[in-house]
Amino acid sequence: MTTKRSITVTVNGQQHQTEVEPRMLLVHYLREVLDLTGTHIGCNTSQCGACVVMLNGEAIKSCTVLAVQADGGEVLTIEGLAPEGGLHPIQEGFWEKHGLQCGFCTPGMIMASYQLLKNNPHPTETEIRRGLEGNICRCTGYQNIVKAVQDASERMSTSAETPVPAGD
Amino acid sequence: MGIAAMLGTPVKRREDPRLITGQATYVDDIKLLGMLHMTVLRSPYGHARINTINTDAARQLPGVVAVYTAQDIKGTVGNIPVAAPLPPHITSGMGRRLPLAEEKVRFYGDPVAIVIAENRYIARDALDLIDVDYEPLPVAIDVEKAMQPDSPILYEEFKTNVATSMHPSSEQIDKIFADTVANGGVIVKERFVNQRLAPSPMETRGVVAEYRKSDKALSLWSSSQIPHLLRNYLAIQLGLEQNQVRVIVPEVGGGFGCKLNIYPEEALASFAAMKTGRPVKWIEDRDENLAATIHGRDQVNYLEAAATRDGKVVGLKFHVISDMGSYLQFFTDVIAIAFTLPMLSGCYDIPNIYSSCDTVFTNKAPTDAYRGAGRPEATYMVERAMDVIANELKRDPAEIRLLNFVQPEQFPHTMATGALYDSGNYGAALEKALDIIAYDKLREEQKQKRAQGKLMGIGISSYVEMCGIGPKGTTPFGLYESARVRIEQSGTVIVYTGTSPHGQGEETTFAQIVGNALSIPQEKVLVLHGDTDSTPEGRGTYGSRTTSVGGSAVFQATERLKEKMKTIAASMLEASASDIELEDEKFTVAGSPQKSVPFKKVAAAANTSNTLPPGIEPGLETTVFFEPEACTFPFGTHICVVEVDQDTGEPEITRYVAVDDCGKQLNPLIVAGQVHGGIAQGVGQAMYEEVVYNEDGQLLTSTFMDYAMPIAPELPHFELGHTVTPTNVNPLGVKGVGEAGTIGSTPAVAAAIADALGVAHIDMPLKSEKLWRIIHKQ
Numbered sequence: 051m052t053t054k055r056s057i058t059v060t061v062n063g064q065q066h067q068t069e070v071e072p073r074m075l076l077v078h079y080l081r082e083v084l085d086l087t088g089t090h091i092g093c094n095t096s097q098c099g100a101c102v103v104m105l106n107g108e109a110i111k112s113c114t115v116l117a118v119q120a121d122g123g124e125v126l127t128i129e130g131l132a133p134e135g136g137l138h139p140i141q142e143g144f145w146e147k148h149g150l151q152c153g154f155c156t157p158g159m160i161m162a163s164y165q166l167l168k169n170n171p172h173p174t175e176t177e178i179r180r181g182l183e184g185n186i187c188r189c190t191g192y193q194n195i196v197k198a199v200q201d202a203s204e205r206m207s208t209s210a211e212t213p214v215p216a217g218d
Numbered sequence: 219m220g221i222a223a224m225l226g227t228p229v230k231r232r233e234d235p236r237l238i239t240g241q242a243t244y245v246d247d248i249k250l251l252g253m254l255h256m257t258v259l260r261s262p263y264g265h266a267r268i269n270t271i272n273t274d275a276a277r278q279l280p281g282v283v284a285v286y287t288a289q290d291i292k293g294t295v296g297n298i299p300v301a302a303p304l305p306p307h308i309t310s311g312m313g314r315r316l317p318l319a320e321e322k323v324r325f326y327g328d329p330v331a332i333v334i335a336e337n338r339y340i341a342r343d344a345l346d347l348i349d350v351d352y353e354p355l356p357v358a359i360d361v362e363k364a365m366q367p368d369s370p371i372l373y374e375e376f377k378t379n380v381a382t383s384m385h386p387s388s389e390q391i392d393k394i395f396a397d398t399v400a401n402g403g404v405i406v407k408e409r410f411v412n413q414r415l416a417p418s419p420m421e422t423r424g425v426v427a428e429y430r431k432s433d434k435a436l437s438l439w440s441s442s443q444i445p446h447l448l449r450n451y452l453a454i455q456l457g458l459e460q461n462q463v464r465v466i467v468p469e470v471g472g473g474f475g476c477k478l479n480i481y482p483e484e485a486l487a488s489f490a491a492m493k494t495g496r497p498v499k500w501i502e503d504r505d506e507n508l509a510a511t512i513h514g515r516d517q518v519n520y521l522e523a524a525a526t527r528d529g530k531v532v533g534l535k536f537h538v539i540s541d542m543g544s545y546l547q548f549f550t551d552v553i554a555i556a557f558t559l560p561m562l563s564g565c566y567d568i569p570n571i572y573s574s575c576d577t578v579f580t581n582k583a584p585t586d587a588y589r590g591a592g593r594p595e596a597t598y599m600v601e602r603a604m605d606v607i608a609n610e611l612k613r614d615p616a617e618i619r620l621l622n623f624v625q626p627e628q629f630p631h632t633m634a635t636g637a638l639y640d641s642g643n644y645g646a647a648l649e650k651a652l653d654i655i656a657y658d659k660l661r662e663e664q665k666q667k668r669a670q671g672k673l674m675g676i677g678i679s680s681y682v683e684m685c686g687i688g689p690k691g692t693t694p695f696g697l698y699e700s701a702r703v704r705i706e707q708s709g710t711v712i713v714y715t716g717t718s719p720h721g722q723g724e725e726t727t728f729a730q731i732v733g734n735a736l737s738i739p740q741e742k743v744l745v746l747h748g749d750t751d752s753t754p755e756g757r758g759t760y761g762s763r764t765t766s767v768g769g770s771a772v773f774q775a776t777e778r779l780k781e782k783m784k785t786i787a788a789s790m791l792e793a794s795a796s797d798i799e800l801e802d803e804k805f806t807v808a809g810s811p812q813k814s815v816p817f818k819k820v821a822a823a824a825n826t827s828n829t830l831p832p833g834i835e836p837g838l839e840t841t842v843f844f845e846p847e848a849c850t851f852p853f854g855t856h857i858c859v860v861e862v863d864q865d866t867g868e869p870e871i872t873r874y875v876a877v878d879d880c881g882k883q884l885n886p887l888i889v890a891g892q893v894h895g896g897i898a899q900g901v902g903q904a905m906y907e908e909v910v911y912n913e914d915g916q917l918l919t920s921t922f923m924d925y926a927m928p929i930a931p932e933l934p935h936f937e938l939g940h941t942v943t944p945t946n947v948n949p950l951g952v953k954g955v956g957e958a959g960t961i962g963s964t965p966a967v968a969a970a971i972a973d974a975l976g977v978a979h980i981d982m983p984l985k986s987e988k989l990w991r992i993i994h995k996q
Contacts, residue, residue, distance in 0.1 A: 191928075
């Protein structure tokens with residue numbers, strides 16, 4: 051076995067120091083070491099986006115990033131998006147507009163939408179569709195996901211207090 | 219929202235809060251103490267003899283607990299179950315297999331050995347240390363070549379790859395065709411390839427097995443659509459009693475039919491847990507999912523159609539070849555026979571339908587149910603036939619359809635295929651779709667665009683499908699559905715359903731059914747599913763049957779309890795039960811609104827029992843098994859508009875209108891979602907998706923890099939409309955909508971692209987390269 055490496059990662063505002071194999075994927079680190087199972091694995095080859103999390107403020111596909119690459123960094127996952135017990139406006143949008151069915155792609159889709167709205171708070175439908183082209187949903191046909199992001203965009207522009215969690 | 223208006227309203231899904239916050243538990247989220255991980259070694263060949271397997275090095279890798287091959291499981295683990303084995307070959311072993319290949323592998327991805335290790339990384343490492351000596355054999359990949367006598371044979375003892383061959387005499391249909399020609403009519407012929415697809419739910423398959431040796435108790439968590447069927451067949455495979463096996467289906471990340479199956483890994487993980495005494499988890503990688511989970515469709519079909527000069531179709535003649543792949547999974551052998559053949563008249567009143575059918579083994583993954591399961595293939599053939607006829611007669615495709623539809627007053631109607639259609643109004647759905655899209659104006663626009671050299675096309679598809687299976691006798695195990703409903707002392711309700719959702723939102727819909735029937739807020743109703751120890755025996759979720767069959771069981775159980783509550787309320791109000799009404803959470807004496815008792819009080823009286831009148835059994839709990847007497851036939855019309863880029867051949871859907879009729883809509887939000895997703899998958903088949911094997915049997919589409927499903931920018935905004943034609947097949951008047959979009963959309967897109975290019979037919983998937991070659995005659 052390869053020698054383990056010690057990494058320090060801040061996830062959803064909480065710092066963790068862990069010994070990991072250098073080959074361990076970030077998504078396995080989040081899911082199996084930290085028990086944050088909200089981030090999913092859909093394709094293993096970075097096409098589907100079910101594993102999208104924010105690393106140092108940018109959306110990444112955590113199935114093709116090594117845990118050691120996150121050493122010293124800050125990660126935001128679906129579990130840390132909203133304050134305890136509450137919903138982020140994007141989560142509210144997905145619920146309100148029926149933007150999910152089986153829910154498996156949803157955490158990644160929400161995190162990708164988070165990145166999209168951070169860079170472009172008022173996207174057009176075309177911009178939303180292009181912005182989410184790295185995420186595959188097999189259930190919804192994307193129409194209600196577009197509506198969910200539009201809804202979130204409106205909520206976020208009318209709400210002065212959009213939660214800005216740590217890690218971003 | 220008024221309680222009375224609860225059914226038919228767009229109630230937000232109660233499932234969502236756990237799903238949008240990452241708190242849902244899918245099978246890979248389950249972690250048990252001492253849990254081991256399983257990986258599967260799979261065949262790199264499409265067809266090969268296994269000479270030897272050496273597992274010594276793998277066993278010696280630190281962290282590996284066990285390695286098993288077919289030799290280890292033989293005699294302990296039974297064959298993969300088949301729902302409805304067809305005689306003669308299949309019952310004598312053709313297409314049957316152990317969960318691990320013995321002697322021969324028959325497709326790329328065929329399981330050969332399993333490794334059980336302390337973690338998934340070690341389990342994966344150990345696969346590379348297993349040495350299998352294969353002797354590669356020639357492969358049968360092309361289904362029509364596989365039917366030839368000189369083809370390599372998958373099951374040598376049967377001397378053919380053809381499992382069933384149904385070729386009734388065609389004398390009668392041939393005469394009708396000859397008469398049609400003699401009378402000045404037309405005959406059109408076409409060959410259609412309905413390509414092989416990968417269902418590709420975003421969550422792959424996965425299982426966790428745990429075994430308690432002391433009392434032979436096996437618990438299996440599986441990402442499945444059929445907990446009870448899985449439990450029953452797994453017990454047989456493992457030699458356990460049914461009540462020693464508990465199947466738990468946690469949150470499921472999509473199924474689309476591919477989890478309506480009993481797979482090798484379910485028995486293998488169970489076997490490993492029984493042997494090692496420790497829980498075993500297996501999570502399928504995507505490349506395994508694309509290689510070894512069932513595929514869908516894969517038919518080659520021949521059509522001949524006879525029509526009069528004025529467009530009346532007088533006969534259709536079909537030859538259906540079903541490529542079953544290498545082995546029989548649960549419904550592999552019956553998809554074409556039971557679901558394609560009965561639907562070959564589509565929405566049309568065609569007096570003569572002839573079909574012949576061959577089901578054939580090839581060196582590919584098994585095919586089985588994928589969203590629509592046999593019905594999309596039928597609809598595609600019939601709808602393409604209508605277009606080819608319209609093209610031949612230079613008539614508008616809408617006009618040809620309207621001319622041939624079964625008329626509303628003809629229902630219930632037995633088609634020439636033998637299928638009994640419950641109800642329908644096909645003309646109304648088509649007219650509505652034409653209206654929404656402003657069809658005449660659109661054809662004008664098309665003329666203008668063509669004049670400018672632009673390739674605009676319009677495609678119409680009027681579909682009908684068969685849902686809500688039952689009835690009795692359709693499968694050896696019965697196709698009923700069940701519900702146990704319990705009204706508790708506090709007035710809250712628990713529903714235990716035998717169905718098993720994987721994204722359909724049935725917790726919400728079922729709560730609406732119960733809330734509406736009991737006039738209580740739907741929030742007071744809890745819906746539980748997926749655990750065979752607590753839910754009544756059910757058949758699972760597939761075939762768009764959950765609401766029509768499972769929902770009807772929920773409805774009838776609730777009504778039964780409501781009647782009991784009325785009797786109790788009558789005694790409390792000193793009135794006759796027949797005078798008691800239930801509204802706004804109160805039981806009231808008809809005509810005397812001041813005489814009432816709250817729902818909660820009656821629930822408390824029933825459950826505490828002391829004040830119940832003599833003769834009334836305490837408690838409010840009942841179980842209903844609902845078995846439909848017939849199937850339902852949802853229908854609709856989809857219209858697709860495309861523009862194909864002259865220079866690149868790239869097609870773009872510019873408008874998409876869908877008018878669907880699924881009977882009564884209990885939750886229009888969920889119905890629309892099902893239609894959207896269904897259309898997306900149907901568009902996927904028409905434009906992008908195709909499982910490809912090369913001539914050596916190697917799978918070329920083994921990642922999402924190569925198996926292309928639609929992404930957001932590739933799909934348009936869908937414009938939906940609906941008509942409502944209730945059915946009397948079930949008490950809710952619902953027909954089913956889970957597969958409608960997929961069935962309706964594929965022919966509409968295919969027709970639009972063919973129309974854009976001015977040709978009668980192009981085989982799918984309609985990728986830009988193929989279209990560019992047609993445009994540029996390359």
